[in-house]
Amino acid sequence: MTTTMPFHADATLLSDIATALHVAGVALRDRYTPHARGVSRRGIAEEAHANDETVLDLLRAPLLRARPGSRWAEDELAGGPLPAGEWWVVDPAEGNINHVHGMEDWAVTATLVRDNRPVLTVVHLPLTGDTYTAVAGGGAHLNGRPLKVSAKTDLGAALIGTGQARPGEDGRTFRRIGDSVTAMLINGLVVRVSVPATTQLIHVAAGRTDAFWQFSDVRSGLLAGALLVSEAGGTVTDLAGDPWNPGTPHFLAAAPGIHAAALKVLSPIT
Numbered sequence: 001m002t003t004t005m006p007f008h009a010d011a012t013l014l015s016d017i018a019t020a021l022h023v024a025g026v027a028l029r030d031r032y033t034p035h036a037r038g039v040s041r042r043g044i045a046e047e048a049h050a051n052d053e054t055v056l057d058l059l060r061a062p063l064l065r066a067r068p069g070s071r072w073a074e075d076e077l078a079g080g081p082l083p084a085g086e087w088w089v090v091d092p093a094e095g096n097i098n099h100v101h102g103m104e105d106w107a108v109t110a111t112l113v114r115d116n117r118p119v120l121t122v123v124h125l126p127l128t129g130d131t132y133t134a135v136a137g138g139g140a141h142l143n144g145r146p147l148k149v150s151a152k153t154d155l156g157a158a159l160i161g162t163g164q165a166r167p168g169e170d171g172r173t174f175r176r177i178g179d180s181v182t183a184m185l186i187n188g189l190v191v192r193v194s195v196p197a198t199t200q201l202i203h204v205a206a207g208r209t210d211a212f213w214q215f216s217d218v219r220s221g222l223l224a225g226a227l228l229v230s231e232a233g234g235t236v237t238d239l240a241g242d243p244w245n246p247g248t249p250h251f252l253a254a255a256p257g258i259h260a261a262a263l264k265v266l267s268p269i270t
Contacts, residue, residue: 010119010120016066018122021124032126032127036100047100052076052096063110073087076094081246082113088112091108091109094108097195104127107196109121111227118226120134120136121224125199132228147206150207155262158189158258159192160209161193205225213250215250234253235253239263240270252266
């Protein structure tokens with residue numbers, strides 16, 4: 001059964017969710033150092049796990065309390081569709097690998113997913129204090145100011161991004177990433193290859209970059225950005241041009257003026 005809620009009912013949650021992410025963000029910021037931590041794969045994993053646990057301890061209760069009856073998607077690296085109903089998809093340290101290595105590109109994210117549609121998202125960047133929000137039907141905002149995607153219509157003038165969704169992707173995925181980067185280097189202006197997906201997608205929603213694609217179904221990195229981009233006026237599909245959903249194995253979010261051209265370049269690589 002499909003569950004529907006009016007826009008205003010979801011919008012009333014934003015303040016409480018943003019407050020919870022701000023509190024969690026302070027704890028994650030307190031763990032941040034401007035130098036890398038962990039010199040082995042195990043050490044890196046331990047640092048990342050400690051980041052996750054610190055934030056999850058602060059987020060789980062307030063988010064579940066905000067939507068009684070909602071459930072919690074446990075694995076932020078999981079993909080595929082969710083069962084029907086309301087789920088919180090949270091990445092307690094989106095860009096955890098960056099945090100552990102002393103870089104600044106990381107965030108705390110929480111997205112309410114209703115029957116496999118993102119309906120509310122908050123992305124908080126603790127180092128800058130910036131908070132990106134979107135509610136389905138209510139637009140996308142940065143610190144309360146409306147966001148709008150790029151007005152570009154020429155792929156040759158586009159700044160485009162992609163990245164690796166998780167460690168240990170299969171060889172076929174790595175080859176697709178390499179082939180697609182080459183194709184976009186030929187057809188676009190500049191290609192940024194970095195992680196995490198969400199922080200690339202907030203730039204698309206804000207009109208700073210023009211498109212982002214990824215060969216992955218990792219939900220936590222895409223759901224927040226998909227809602228932000230679509231609510232900022234962008235186009236979000238899979239690489240076949242069909243509407244994107246969490247069960248789709250590839251993803252494209254772009255300014256409407258270059259979406260078709262980007263799709264033409266990328267769709268043969270799937």
